Amino acid sequence: MSSSLPLQIELHAKEMALSRVELKFGPSALTIHGELPEWLRASALAWIDCYLQRAALPDLPPLTYPPLSPFQARVMKAIQAIPLGEVVSYGEIADAIGHPRAARAVGTVCRDNPFPLFIPCHRVVAANRSLCGFRFGTPLKQLLLDFEGVGTT
Numbered sequence: 001m002s003s004s005l006p007l008q009i010e011l012h013a014k015e016m017a018l019s020r021v022e023l024k025f026g027p028s029a030l031t032i033h034g035e036l037p038e039w040l041r042a043s044a045l046a047w048i049d050c051y052l053q054r055a056a057l058p059d060l061p062p063l064t065y066p067p068l069s070p071f072q073a074r075v076m077k078a079i080q081a082i083p084l085g086e087v088v089s090y091g092e093i094a095d096a097i098g099h100p101r102a103a104r105a106v107g108t109v110c111r112d113n114p115f116p117l118f119i120p121c122h123r124v125v126a127a128n129r130s131l132c133g134f135r136f137g138t139p140l141k142q143l144l145l146d147f148e149g150v151g152t153t
Contacts, residue, residue: 047118054149057084060118071099075109082123085149089127103127111135123150 043060050057060080068076074097082088090103090110099105110121111133122144126132134141 044118051084051117054084054147071097071102071105072109072112074098075106076113076119079110079113079121079124080119082120084120087123087125087129087145087150089129090124091127093124107133120144123148 040061043058046058047060075093078088078093078096090106091100093106094100094102106124110124113119113121113135116122116136122134122141131138131141131145
């Protein structure tokens with residue numbers, strides 16, 4: 001089931017470079033600030049186009065934001081691998097990267113995610129599949145999941 005709410009993605013440019021991506025559902029907004037690196041711009045635009053059409057998402061180049069610890073890098077990679085239309089718990093991410101007792105640390109990495117749409121931390125939920133913790137608020141998290149056709153709780 002997908003949301004009937006309109007999804008808008010605004011792309012902002014600064015000196016002919018993509019400088020900000022802003023995702024809006026009504027009054028809620030998620031903004032990716034900071035200039036996207038040149039190697040990511042074309043891929044990001046193609047990815048956003050597919051996302052809006054709910055089409056298969058193309059692979060993006062590896063997204064890194066230094067400095068990441070090895071743990072943080074593994075969490076980011078695991079989150080980026082969550083398919084559109086699915087959710088995974090913080091504990092499942094922790095288990096998958098070999099740190100079964102680190103669910104809260106996974107949540108901290110999600111909170112600090114510099115690419116919140118491209119590394120879909122909104123697809124990470126509590127063990128009971130309820131929504132919890134999202135830097136941009138749980139209403140936006142729910143709207144993103146609704147748009148993606150994900151059922152929770």
